[in-house]
Amino acid sequence: MRGASRLRVPRYAVRPLELRWRLAASVAVVLIVSSAVTFIAVYRGTGSQLRHQIDTELAGDADVLGHTLASSRARSTSALQNVASGYIRAQPFSASSTLLFVILPGTAPVTNRPELFSPQSADDGESDAQQAEENGLAALLLRAGTGYVTVQMPDIGKLRLLRRTVRVPARGSMPARTVTVGVGEPLATVSRAQDVVSRAFLLAGLIALAGALLAALAIGTRLSNPLRRMAAVAAEIDAGDLHHRIHETDRGAREVRVLAEAFNHMLDRLADAFAGQRAFVADASHELRTPLTVIQGQLEVLAAQRHPPPEEIRRVEQLVQAEVSRITRLVDDLLLLARSEQTAFLRIESVPLERFVTELWDSFTLLEDKRSFELGPLPAGTLQADPDRLAQALRNLVGNAIAHTTPGSGRVLLHVERGVPGWVRFVVQDDGPGIPEDQRELVFERFHRTDTGRARASGGAGLGLAIVRAIAEAHHGRVRATAGALGGARIELELPGFMAAPRPLERPEPHATNA
Ligand SMILES: Nc1ncnc2c1ncn2[C@@H]1O[C@H](COP(=O)(O)OP(=O)(O)OP(=O)(O)O)[C@@H](O)[C@H]1O
């Protein structure tokens, strides 16, 4: 049995990841995604920033070259060509990295890279395909048109090229001419910078990822430790051993402490409930066993006699009858208490209070005429209640009062009063020995009796007041025992749902009139 009630950890087809690994995986995903977004932004930003810088430099170079040509004192085309080649030669650029050219219509281009402009056949080490590509490039460079273009150069790679036209005014024998100037700069610096950015990002990203994973694992382990401890405690709990508790230090996270407290509180309540349940079952079995033992004993006595006299049979029959009805009552009471915990325990209806109490009181007093019964004035109105259960509760209270008063002289009182608005109070009092002050709470417990010996002799199991309390609570009401004015017990049963009847309209007194 103990094993059967042990808490089981559900089995999953795929074992779920531990909290710390989930945390680490989440951190890794977030870090990778955010790094990727940042990397793309920085990578592209670096590229466009450098390209912009190159374009500005090219514009400046083209301006200077154009201005040199336009403002030269050359009076012939060949003199202008000399100015151009002089300018190009004077530039500090290394020939492999920068391209400069000037095209005067009708003449060969002046440039620092003449091989790019003259279509040739394949020379040493070059394939026909490579040479064809170079020739295509030459045609592209010679083509008219202005503005920026990016071209693929065979040795340099990508080249940013700015082409402009410059108007050289007529001077000497030379008519005014439109000259094309071109300035080019390789984009290798851009891709180099982007490579540096990529490498830096990769390195920093890997270091950050490793650090974040370790930190996430450490945090995850720290966070999940209390949960693991709770799971261990939960696994140790079974119906027989509810003594384990989680001891969370004050240094732990607030949520964890709250959870641990709630968990411990739940265990306290479970322990109480189990203890109550065990006591209830033990008491119930004990109460049932007593009449069963009596029946068995009497039947054995009868069986031992070969020819029992008829009066002996009658005596045993009466005894067995009494014990059976005692068992029946006990079982009914137990069933009622069990049902009182279900939601559909009551059948609420509008109970006309005056008629209900009067009829009930008559039924009590008809059977018991050896005591003085007093019923106080009844408030007019209706009560939202289950009449059968309410009758049962009052019957239990009056039954107790009768049981604890002396036949012939005992007094039993029932008062029904209006309490706070919407509430009604039933007060049952007697002049018996009363309930000792320290027992006034306990008498509402199941199977609790103040005087066990006498109660058992009178047949009471100690369930009557527990049933009254269950009925009161099912009606959202309350019940309590106090010291009565008659010296005996005084039990108050208070219920909500009372609606007073409207008072009948008072008729105005007819005025005396003088005839
Ligand atoms: N009017 C009373 N005067 C004195 N003691 C009372 C009175 N009513 C109840 N008690 C005490 O409270 C105990 C619990 O009452 P309760 O009605 O629950 O049980 P019972 O009367 O002993 O048994 P049952 O009602 O199940 O037949 C009683 O055993 C008795 O000791």
Ligand SMILES: [Mg+2]
């Ligand atoms: Mg009773």
